[in-house]
Structure formats: C-alpha cells, structure tokens
Amino acid sequence: MNSPLVVFVAMPGSNMGDHATLKEVAKVKKFLYDPVVARLENELGVEVELRIEKDKYSGGVIYRSMFGEALEAPVYIADLTGANANVYLELGVRWALRDNVTVLVCQSVEHDVKFNVAANRVIPYGIDPGQLQDACARIVRAILDGIEKGHPDSPVREGAGVISVSKAELDQLRADIARLHEERGDELVAAAMNATHEDRVMYLKRALENNPVNFRAQLHLGMSLSKAGDYETAIAHLGQAVSLVPDDGPAWRELGVAQSRSQKLDDAIESFERAVAIDPSDADALSSLGGVFRRKSRNFYDRTGDQDWVTLRDAREAYARAEKINSKDTYPLINVAKLDLLLSRGEPDGQASALARFQDLEDLTRYTAKTEGEKDPWKWLDLADTLAVNGDGAGAVKAAQRGINSLExxxxxxxxxxxxxxxxxxxxxxxxxxxxxxxxxxxxGEYEKHLR
Structure with missing residues (x-):
C-alpha cells in the first residue's frame, strides 16, 4: 500500500491578521485547503494527507517538528497571511532544505508579503467564493507542476548545486559507499595475490586508498615490503594490521619478522610471544622467536667477542619447541643442529652429535626441497645449508642457486x-x-654474490 501524499500547511495559529477577510483558521481549512486536497486526490489518484500544525506557533514557541516537516513534506504551503514571523522563519528553513514543492499563499499581497519574499509568486485568496475557487485551482496547478517537473522552486537553492537528504538516508549512503570501497579493496587484494612484487605493492596501496582499514591489504603490503627489505614501512603497515585485528597470530608473527630484521629485537620478541600466545601451535612464530635470540646473541658476540650462552640456549629452546610441533619442518630442525654446533664448541662429543644430525637431515631436506621448493624456495636454502655442513660445497651452491632463482x-x-x-x-x-x-x-661466497 502506497503512503499518502503529505501536504503540510504552515500558517498562523489563531490570528490571521488585521487585513484578512477570512479570519478563522478552521474556515480557511474548510473552504480552501480541504478542497485543494480533494482536487489533488482526484487529479493524482492517490490519498492526500493534510497537515496543519497551527498550534506550533502559539506563544512564539517553535517545536522541533516544524523543521522536520520543512525538510520532509513533499508538498509545503506557506500561508503568509498576517505576516506571521514564525511562518516566515519556517519558510526560510523550507527554502534552505528542500528544492520543491513549495507554494506561497496569502490573503493580502500588499500587507502580508514582506522582505525578499516579495520577489516570488504568491497566490492570493480571500472570503469571496470566486476568489477561493480560483486560489484552489492555482494552488493545485502549482503543486501538480512542481511534482511533474521537479524543478527547484526555492530561490535559496535554485542554482546552488546542493541537495538535502535525511540523516538516515545519508547514513545509508555512507554505509553503501564504505561497502563498495571495501568490496573494491577486496578485489584489489585478490588481484595482488597473483601479481609480481611491484604490481602486488601497487594493488595493495590502491586497496588501502579505497579502504585504509582493510586488514588483509595492510597485512599483505607489510609482508611484501618486509620481504623486499623495506622494514620500516613494513612495520608501519603490519602495526596497522594488528591494531585492526589484535587477535590475529600470523599478523603478529609477520610484524615480529620485520622488527627482527630491522634490529628492533625486543619489540620482535614481544610480537612473537603475542603470536604464540594466540596460537601455541604456530611453529613459524616459535622458529622466528629462535631467530631473534640468535640475533641478540650475535650482537653480544660482536660487542664482546664472547658467546652469550644463555641467549643461545633460549634460541635453541624456541627452535626445539617448533620442531616438536612439526617434526618434518626442515627449518627448525636445521637451526637446532646449527645451535648444537655452536653450543658444542670445545666439546668433541657434542660436535660429533650435531654433525650426525646434519647427516641425518640430508635425505629429508633433499626430499622437502624437491616436493615443496616450488612453493617455498627456502626449502632449497635449507638443503644448501645441510649440504654445506656435510662437506658438499658444489651441491650446496647448486641448491642455493635453485632457491634464490625461485624467489621473486x-x-x-x-x-x-x-x-x-x-x-x-x-x-x-x-x-x-x-x-x-x-x-x-x-x-x-655464493650468497654474497647476491648482495652486490
């Protein structure tokens, strides 16, 4: 069922003024506005609802509903009879808020039409039956023309290039725009996943232009920049990612990786520990935590020439925890063996045991590189390390070249x-x-060639 067409009349509440010939509001409604409604219903074939809130002007009080009607009423009649100040105020509000349909009427053009309103068309009416009929016809025609043509009849808004919408409609529009930006951002993130590094970064930046709070765009842009060595910018984007989704463990892990590689080691430890707290089974986060401890120990060695045995053991413990989660992951396995070698300095039995671990790892790293190296080139680097420690330099270089060439x-x-x-x-x-x-x-030496 269609809603009725609302015709709102702003008019004096009781006193129509000294120059009015039809002085009673009830009679104005009966002899003018009710016939206008009847003719509109006949012309349009729809129900028309007449609203006259005459009491809103009593005592000079202006109720909030006045301004609501000024915006929302499809048809608005401003009865200027008596030059009532409140009617003029509401007309000004109407003209400021709405393009059409606004019709001006009065009983005395000479006395009722004041100020700049005098430049606008005003339909006169009075007590004379013929004048009432003529005014009724002209009012109906003005309303029908306004509905049909939709042109601005507000001298304030005509040519101003602005429109008014309700807060609910504006909120909905903003929500729709945000949704479209988000959808567009998601499309760009999806495209980025299959692009080269340069195009990936471009797509992800464009996604963030559309929607700066796109978690996946922040995460993957940070990861891409981190892999390319732009750690500071990567940290900024990954920091945004974890602020958007604080309980995402992989995002904390990737933030820790960028922090670790930029020597923000204490920050990295905190990030990795956060990732592990969210997901205790995240072997990559534990391995990366081991890597941070390795860096801390290395920094100590560079300063003092001595090993930081406590931190080295912390590193081994982190790698060993990762190894327990996935006993087939070559990265923590190799790093445990490397740390066993470092910790065994001066202990022949410990060195022999660590070297035996490397010998045992050769078959696993070779198999893993062949089966997983296409997706994860680091598996070839794990094989290269194993072969180098086992004394096969040529094989190590070949494996390293295979892995490096597989990287972007x-x-x-x-x-x-x-x-x-x-x-x-x-x-x-x-x-x-x-x-x-x-x-x-x-x-x-082979690795160093790729740093030049």
Missing amino acids: PAHRASSVEAALPTLRDLVVTNCLPADRLPSVQQLI
Missing part, C-alpha cells in the same frame, strides 16, 4: 641477508671441523 627478484637480497649470518656464525666461532669449513665458505 625483489625478495632475493633480503632473503640472502637473513640466510647468511647463521653460516657466518659457524665459521667465526670455530665450531666446525677444518674439513667442513671450505664447503660452508663456498656457500657463503
């Missing part, structure tokens, strides 16, 4: 920078047998 060009330098220090640790701490040093140094 923009990510190669930062990946090599991450892989090199653990190998250098084995050399500078003299924890390797003399016959294994050449193969490890050969692999280090």
Whole structure:
C-alpha cells in the first residue's frame, strides 16, 4: 500500500491578521485547503494527507517538528497571511532544505508579503467564493507542476548545486559507499595475490586508498615490503594490521619478522610471544622467536667477542619447541643442529652429535626441497645449508642457486641477508671441523654474490 501524499500547511495559529477577510483558521481549512486536497486526490489518484500544525506557533514557541516537516513534506504551503514571523522563519528553513514543492499563499499581497519574499509568486485568496475557487485551482496547478517537473522552486537553492537528504538516508549512503570501497579493496587484494612484487605493492596501496582499514591489504603490503627489505614501512603497515585485528597470530608473527630484521629485537620478541600466545601451535612464530635470540646473541658476540650462552640456549629452546610441533619442518630442525654446533664448541662429543644430525637431515631436506621448493624456495636454502655442513660445497651452491632463482627478484637480497649470518656464525666461532669449513665458505661466497 502506497503512503499518502503529505501536504503540510504552515500558517498562523489563531490570528490571521488585521487585513484578512477570512479570519478563522478552521474556515480557511474548510473552504480552501480541504478542497485543494480533494482536487489533488482526484487529479493524482492517490490519498492526500493534510497537515496543519497551527498550534506550533502559539506563544512564539517553535517545536522541533516544524523543521522536520520543512525538510520532509513533499508538498509545503506557506500561508503568509498576517505576516506571521514564525511562518516566515519556517519558510526560510523550507527554502534552505528542500528544492520543491513549495507554494506561497496569502490573503493580502500588499500587507502580508514582506522582505525578499516579495520577489516570488504568491497566490492570493480571500472570503469571496470566486476568489477561493480560483486560489484552489492555482494552488493545485502549482503543486501538480512542481511534482511533474521537479524543478527547484526555492530561490535559496535554485542554482546552488546542493541537495538535502535525511540523516538516515545519508547514513545509508555512507554505509553503501564504505561497502563498495571495501568490496573494491577486496578485489584489489585478490588481484595482488597473483601479481609480481611491484604490481602486488601497487594493488595493495590502491586497496588501502579505497579502504585504509582493510586488514588483509595492510597485512599483505607489510609482508611484501618486509620481504623486499623495506622494514620500516613494513612495520608501519603490519602495526596497522594488528591494531585492526589484535587477535590475529600470523599478523603478529609477520610484524615480529620485520622488527627482527630491522634490529628492533625486543619489540620482535614481544610480537612473537603475542603470536604464540594466540596460537601455541604456530611453529613459524616459535622458529622466528629462535631467530631473534640468535640475533641478540650475535650482537653480544660482536660487542664482546664472547658467546652469550644463555641467549643461545633460549634460541635453541624456541627452535626445539617448533620442531616438536612439526617434526618434518626442515627449518627448525636445521637451526637446532646449527645451535648444537655452536653450543658444542670445545666439546668433541657434542660436535660429533650435531654433525650426525646434519647427516641425518640430508635425505629429508633433499626430499622437502624437491616436493615443496616450488612453493617455498627456502626449502632449497635449507638443503644448501645441510649440504654445506656435510662437506658438499658444489651441491650446496647448486641448491642455493635453485632457491634464490625461485624467489621473486625483489625478495632475493633480503632473503640472502637473513640466510647468511647463521653460516657466518659457524665459521667465526670455530665450531666446525677444518674439513667442513671450505664447503660452508663456498656457500657463503655464493650468497654474497647476491648482495652486490
């Protein structure tokens, strides 16, 4: 069922003024506005609702509903009879808020039409029956023309290039725009996942222009920049990601990776611990935590020339926890073996045990590189490390080349920078047998070529 067409009349509440010939409001309604309604219903074939809130002007009080009708009423009649100040105020509000349909009437053009309103068309009416009939016809025609043509009849808004909408409609429009921006952002994020590094960054930045609070765009842009070595910018985007979704463990882990590589080691530890607290089974976060402890220990060695045995053991413990979660993941397995070598310096039995672990890992790392290396080039780097420690320098270089070439060009330098220090640790701490040093140094030399 269609809603009725509302015709609102703003008019004096009781006193129509000294110059009115039809002085009683009830009679104005009966002889003018009721016939207007009847003719409109006949012309339009719809129900018409007449609203006259004459009491809203009594005592000079202006109720909130006055301004609501000024905006919302499809048809608005301002009866200027008596030059009532409140009617003029409401007419001004109407003209400011709505383009059409607004019709001006009065009983005395000479006395009732004041100020700048005098420049507008006003329909006169009075007590004479013929004048009432003529006014009724003209009012109906003005309303019908306004509904049909829809042109602005407000001197304030005509040519102003603005429109008015309700708060509810505006809120809905904003929600729709936000939804469209979000959908557009999601489309760009999806496109980014299959793009090269440069295009991926471009798509993700465009997604954030559409919707700065797109969690996935912030996360993946931070990850891409981190892999390319732009750690500070990566930290900014990953920080935004964890602020948007504080309980996302992988986002905290990736933030920790960027912080660790930029030497913000205490911040990185906090981020990795947050990731593990959210998901205790996140082996990657535990391995990365081990990496931070390795960096802290290395910094201590660079300053003092001595090993920080406590921090090295913390690193081994983190890698060992990751190993327990996934005993087939070569990354924590290899790092536990490397740390066993570092911790065994001066202990022949410990060194032999660690070297035996590397020998045992060769078949697993070779298999993993062949089966998973296409998706994760780091599996080839794990094989390269294993072969180097086992004395096969040529095989190590070949595996490293396979892994590096599988990485996106923009990510190669930062990946090599991450892989090199653990190998250098084995050399500078003299924890390797003399016959294994050449193969490890050969692999280090291959990695260093990609830093130039």
